[in-house]
Amino acid sequence: MKLIDLSVPLSPGIREPLPAKIDYASHEDGAQQAAAILGLKPEDFPESRAWATETVTLNTHSGTHIDAPWHYWPTSEGQPSRTIDELPLEWFYSDGVLLDFSAKLPGYEITTDDLIAELRRIGYILKPFDIVLIRCDADKRLYNDHYAFLHAGVSAEATRWLLNQGIKVVGTDGWGWDIPLNLQAESYKQNPRDDVLWAAHFVGKDYEYCQIEKLANLDQIPRPFGFKVSCFPVKVEKASGGWARPVAIFED
Structure with missing residues (x-):
């Protein structure tokens, strides 16, 4: 068995809005x-x-962590949103799928077409409860002064598409799942409108799901599927998120 650590350390040296x-x-x-x-x-x-x-x-969203539906909105799928301690453990141990967008520039917004093209390239069809990992190599810039702004993000449309495939847990090695917050703010100031600020996170109003943020070492995963991901969150009572140490597991 081979184990690959997919987490970043909890460190005050990481320049992020919610430092430890x-x-x-x-x-x-x-x-x-x-x-x-x-x-x-x-x-x-x-x-x-x-x-x-x-x-x-530290904040529950410092370091490598998992967002619970409560983080996104008070309700999800018409019911009170669940907190991190209320979610089924089965979500956090499943088959992993790695989608490689490391060639995209920081700030790029990954579309549904991008996801479909990458799945076609690797020859994989998503199934319910796969854990989908988005690689943009932002972890290589972990100690950069502008780390939180140096990742490719996933669009709301693409997030909905993933969730419609039965996905419950997605992850990114970026600081956040959406495009960087500074780009969201700039776009909104130029043209105030819905579906700009925190748009992919707000998909959680209609779909109950979790995001793993600030993953690491996705470049060390040797193949895009055929491995397990274990990413159990710390059980913080009534919390919007929990720290985790995700691991990619390869059987001999």
């Missing part, structure tokens, strides 16, 4: 903490050392 903050406590700090809790002195511990810990402050 990590406070590191050393073994010496741990001795101070433990002594205060247990009524001891730090020097009571071997070499005045105890546990090392970290305190992490």
Whole structure:
């Protein structure tokens, strides 16, 4: 069996709108903490050392994570939108399909025709519950100052097409599923209209589905299908998303 890590680290070094903050406590700090809790002195511990810990402050959409339907809108398919802890686990372990759009420039909006052409190129027909991964190689620019604006996005029309094939989980190695937010804003300012701002996300009003965002290492997947994806989200109560460590699994 071969496993490929498809996640980025939680790191304060990633320049994104929702950055992580990590406070590191050393073994010496741990001795101070433990002594205060247990009524001891730090020097009571071997070499005045105890546990090392970290305190992490982050948004549920920091790092590699999965968006729940609640993230998109209060309702989905006419019912209250489900949060990340309410979704069926079966969605997050299934056959993976890799669609390669790494040749597209940042800001490109992937269309339905693009998806169909790529599926035809790799010789694959989607089936319900496949996990569709969009490669644009934005993870190679993870520590760039403008990382959040350096991916190709998927159009609302193309998103609907995928979901109409029975897909429940899609993923991208970009910061977000739509085209970059700055391009959405520029387009709206020039011509205010519907279906511009967060258009693909808002497809979740009519279709219940999940997005994996900020994937990595999709270029390391050796073939476009014939592998499993495991991407179980952390169970955050009543949350709009949950952190995940997706893995591509290849059987020998």
